[in-house]
Amino acid sequence: MDKEAMLKELGLKTMFDISDEQMPALVDEYEVFMHHVQVLEKIDTTGVAIMAYPYDIETTYMREDEPNDVISRDDALKNAKEVMQNQVKVPKVVG
Template identity: 35%
Template sequence: MAIDKATVLRIAGLAHIEVEESALEGMAEELNGILAWIEQLNEVDTDGVEPMSSVVDMTLPQRDDEANDVATRDDLLANAPETEGGFFVVPKVVE
């Protein structure tokens, strides 16, 4: 199940990371190296084992549905690269 250049391009697209064509070959090689090393997990018998998503044996707590100390609009906009009139500015997304 080797990763080829097309697969790298596809994953990078899913991850929204631009990749230069010239870098694809090297990246495929590195990813293949790591995945080949990971393959050893197939040696482990995990039949009937529940996947472990958390080490804490607890049910997620719920809180009362009340407003708490939310950040203000100005707080939220303060770190944005570009804002206008109290909004984030993004490139045009509709034609």
């Protein structure tokens, strides 16, 4: 698959419709991004663990399964653009 087709597809997976006008800038940024990937590929990381957070966090534990900070249904729907019968309205999903 060529680069543009690959990026177009990846765009759709990210829920974007990338237009023909937007494509050249995306290709340029992709090239820069792949240059970044190459810089990292050259670094020997054998035996190095990933660092997902800046330091070991002592606060990672399962909290009690108790509801907190509950928002009301009215609040939950306040910013939705289409609401019907106390639910967010979307086009039919199941045929």
